[in-house]
Amino acid sequence: MHTDAEHSPSPLSALRARLSGRCRPPGDKSVSHRSLILGTLAVGETRVEGLLEGDDVLRTGEACRKLGARIERLGPGSWSVRGPGLGSLLEPRETLDFGNAGTGSRLMMGVVGGHPIKARFDGDASLRKRPMRRILDPLVLQGARVLEQAEGGRCPILLQGTAEPLPIEYKTPVASAQIKSAVLLAGLNSPGRTVVIETEASRDHTEKMLIHFGARVVSEPYGEHGRKVTLEGRPELRPSQVRVPADPSSAAFPIVAALIAEGSEIVVEGVMTNPLRCGLLTTLAEMGARIALENVREEGGEEVADIRVTASRLAGVDVPAARAPSMIDEYPILAVAAAFAEGETRMRGLSELRVKESDRLEAIAAGLKANGVDCEIIGDDLIVRGGAGRVKGGGNVETHLDHRIAMSFLVMGLGADAPAVVDDDRMIATSFPNFRALMEGLGARFA
Ligand SMILES: O=C(O)C1=C[C@@H](OP(=O)(O)O)[C@@H](O)[C@H](O)C1
Ligand SMILES: C=C(OP(=O)(O)O)C(=O)O
Structure with missing residues (x-):
């Protein structure tokens, strides 16, 4: 069964866009x-x-x-x-x-x-x-x-x-x-x-x-x-x-897309805000992201909120290792936000990223470099030196059967000067089957 998935990759590219409107990501x-x-x-x-x-x-x-x-x-x-x-x-x-x-x-x-x-x-x-x-x-x-x-x-x-x-x-x-x-x-x-x-x-x-x-x-x-x-x-x-409340790890993609795509403003609805899953929101707030939680309520035993996001000038930050468990799946998309920030972002203690669907530490660094972003891995830390609102783009990203690498670099393309291409978008269906449709509904452009 898996052999089909491995044998015919389906590349996709993302072009610069401005996002607006409301969306609800799929269940956690x-x-x-x-x-x-x-x-x-x-x-x-x-x-x-x-x-x-x-x-x-x-x-x-x-x-x-x-x-x-x-x-x-x-x-x-x-x-x-x-x-x-x-x-x-x-x-x-x-x-x-x-x-x-x-x-x-x-x-x-x-x-x-x-x-x-x-x-x-x-x-x-x-x-x-x-x-x-x-x-x-x-x-x-x-x-x-x-x-x-x-x-x-x-x-x-x-x-x-x-x-x-x-x-x-x-x-x-x-x-x-x-x-x-x-x-x-x-x-x-x-x-x-x-x-x-x-x-x-x-x-x-x-x-x-x-x-x-x-x-x-x-x-x-x-x-x-x-x-x-x-x-x-x-x-x-x-x-x-x-x-099942909406998945904060999936919500992370439209959220970061709206932050980096100039002129964007969106609302992501019904997102679970369990504190053990909220490390990305904490980090983005420290970077200066304009994010507001609205209509905070309880659904199915979890706190959920509608998250309003406005395109923002981001600044690099130091992300402590102790925060990793609460945002473990969000480092690929955080690295994309960091690429658009002004100054250096250091993400510490990422050894667990090496044993996910791919070696995410290497896959993120390779994808960033392919798109003209200055970054390096030192031990288990990832350092990204951001372009203060500008990323060259134009890179070809290897996704290594990893859905989060694919979605992260497609998001990068929505804000970059030249389209970003991922070598295979099929794994996105493992966690976010309507990713493309949901993002297009907000104004994203893919080809
Ligand atoms: O328990 C879970 O639902 C998950 C735990 C995390 O993995 P680890 O337990 O390996 O950190 C996370 O990366 C995964 O996407 C989902
Ligand atoms: C690491 C992930 O999932 P899993 O461990 O379930 O493959 C993920 O969804 O990012």
């Missing part, structure tokens, strides 16, 4: 994956509204079906999930193919790891490069066994889960919501308590949604920036209603 990817997974672990019908119908999430849905869930699309973004329930999952007969999705594959490893079933995990060329030992190590402590794996603990992986996961206390080696979530999801079927400690807090959607589905989860501060999360095993998960 993290919440969407989790709504299907938790729906599968609850007995009865879970209804999801605003599900992200991107390839990553649809593959999680396919995997849940292979474990015994009945999943139906009732209308656009509206889905019904009927789970067999915790402890009653079926052993899948076929490989669970997660395509490009780190989140889907890693969370489902946690689910399988906590059940007495065996499953094979695989994905595309990008997913096959991503490190999975970080997930397998704690799962083995919980009692799962890795029967087969590619070199370095990579997919394809054959995982044998356990009927009775051991209650463990686990300190994550890096700030990662995927590691935390895999351990908690495996721990759901444990007779005891599972504790995950992180020294830097990562996004907390799993904890919040587990509580929404009826589990007992306590999250306490740990050290200066960390959290200690305790889950009581074998909860009675009840089917629930989930309303």
